[in-house]
Amino acid sequence: MKKAKSTKRKLSNNLEKARKVSENLIGMYLDDYEETPWEALKYLVAGVNYGGHVTDDFDRRLLMTYINDFFCDACLDTPYFKLSTLPTYYIPKDGTLQSYREYISMLPNIDHPEAFGQHPNADIASQIIETKNLFDTLLSLQPQVASVGGAGQTREQKVLDLAADVLKRVPEEIDYEQTAKIMADDPSPLNVVLLQEISRYNKLLATIKSSLIELERGIKGLVVMSSDLEETFNCIYDVRVPPLWGKAYPSNKALANWTRDLVHRVDQFAKWASTAHQPVIFWLSGFTFPTGFLTAVLQTSARQNNISVDTLSWEFTVSTVDDSNITQYPKDGVWVRGLYLEGAGWDKKNAALIEADPMQLVCPIPTIHFKPVENKKKTGKGIYSCPCYYYPNRAGTSDRASYIVSVDMKSGAMMADHWVKRGTALLMSLDY
Numbered sequence: 001m002k003k004a005k006s007t008k009r010k011l012s013n014n015l016e017k018a019r020k021v022s023e024n025l026i027g028m029y030l031d032d033y034e035e036t037p038w039e040a041l042k043y044l045v046a047g048v049n050y051g052g053h054v055t056d057d058f059d060r061r062l063l064m065t066y067i068n069d070f071f072c073d074a075c076l077d078t079p080y081f082k083l084s085t086l087p088t089y090y091i092p093k094d095g096t097l098q099s100y101r102e103y104i105s106m107l108p109n110i111d112h113p114e115a116f117g118q119h120p121n122a123d124i125a126s127q128i129i130e131t132k133n134l135f136d137t138l139l140s141l142q143p144q145v146a147s148v149g150g151a152g153q154t155r156e157q158k159v160l161d162l163a164a165d166v167l168k169r170v171p172e173e174i175d176y177e178q179t180a181k182i183m184a185d186d187p188s189p190l191n192v193v194l195l196q197e198i199s200r201y202n203k204l205l206a207t208i209k210s211s212l213i214e215l216e217r218g219i220k221g222l223v224v225m226s227s228d229l230e231e232t233f234n235c236i237y238d239v240r241v242p243p244l245w246g247k248a249y250p251s252n253k254a255l256a257n258w259t260r261d262l263v264h265r266v267d268q269f270a271k272w273a274s275t276a277h278q279p280v281i282f283w284l285s286g287f288t289f290p291t292g293f294l295t296a297v298l299q300t301s302a303r304q305n306n307i308s309v310d311t312l313s314w315e316f317t318v319s320t321v322d323d324s325n326i327t328q329y330p331k332d333g334v335w336v337r338g339l340y341l342e343g344a345g346w347d348k349k350n351a352a353l354i355e356a357d358p359m360q361l362v363c364p365i366p367t368i369h370f371k372p373v374e375n376k377k378k379t380g381k382g383i384y385s386c387p388c389y390y391y392p393n394r395a396g397t398s399d400r401a402s403y404i405v406s407v408d409m410k411s412g413a414m415m416a417d418h419w420v421k422r423g424t425a426l427l428m429s430l431d432y
């Protein structure tokens with residue numbers, strides 16, 4: 001707690017220093033130059049002064065988007081220049097210090113999402129996160145009583161019942177040795193990825209089964225409850241995924257949803273291994289290491305076309321037909337399904353971004369063709385470079401990043417900057 005407060009205080013001090021430096025820079029350039037040097041101000045304020053504290057590329061893109069909107073001739077020449085789509089926020093006419101204070105006093109105490117170019121749904125998402133944090137805090141303060149509920153079921157009995165249910169649902173391990181023999185004649189990059197995924201999932205399945213069996217023995221007093229078993233006990237009681245299981249791939253799902261998701265993940269690779277044929281459509285979210293899979297696709301294309309893999313990048317085409325109509329492998333690249341769009345809606349007919357409906361926090365995106373191309377041209381107008389993340393926690397963790405790849409999508413009737421402010425992104429998995 002002390003460390004968090006210290007970090008927050010340090011960040012606040014840095015932002016205050018950046019604000020003062022920016023204020024001095026703007027004052028100096030406005031006073032000393034007849035024509036306002038906007039590009040120099042953008043570079044010094046956004047690129048250096050504030051940008052020097054920003055390490056994420058997409059955060060820097062958002063920062064530059066805001067700066068480009070406000071650092072322009074129109075903000076000086078246009079009376080009551082609007083700062084957002086809301087009529088409340090504008091640059092007041094020149095006046096006294098008191099007139100500026102009166103204008104500021106009329107601003108809302110709580111800023112609506114539209115003030116920052118975001119969709120009203122962003123307010124709902126924020127409230128959901130705050131509510132979840134509140135309940136997680138309340139749950140952590142729950143007393144460790146001997147019994148729960150009117151039936152008088154003990155904590156131990158509840159954990160035993162939940163553990164038995166999870167153990168019953170956990171799928172069997174995939175036969176790695178048999179799959180390796182089948183794939184021996186075709187050591188392609190994708191087959192190597194399959195064997196790696198099978199190895200990781202088999203290790204995870206073995207860990208789950210052994211920890212649940214040991215937990216049962218520990219509850220019955222047959223073995224000593226270690227710290228790991230104690231942690232697993234508390235997590236299962238709270239229907240959370242034990243950290244020991246969550247090392248294979250990141251997820252915020254509750255225990256029941258996580259278990260169902262695990263079954264689907266293993267099933268994809270079990271079918272692939274049993275048939276020795278690659279799926280026509282890959283479920284990208286099912287990979288523990290999706291960047292490795294995408295790299296393997298690039299390597300496969302490079303070998304087929306006898307070119308360097310370093311010269312390849314991605315071209316994306318979102319399908320306009322149902323998955324049932326996709327029955328053939330693409331000539332180059334792969335079909336990818338199972339992604340979710342956050343911060344926007346999707347126009348299936350025109351294959352472009354549109355505004356999300358009220359209360360629509362995420363929407364499924366149709367299957368996308370990931371096609372490797374050589375020496376791809378720079379992204380043009382009408383295209384939004386949409387970041388794809390493993391799960392809603394875009395920052396990831398200290399040992400694993402959440403960002404996977406950027407997918408070029410048609411921006412539709414809006415400019416790409418509109419979706420930058422919306423925070424539009426693709427997610428491989430959700431929290432439920």
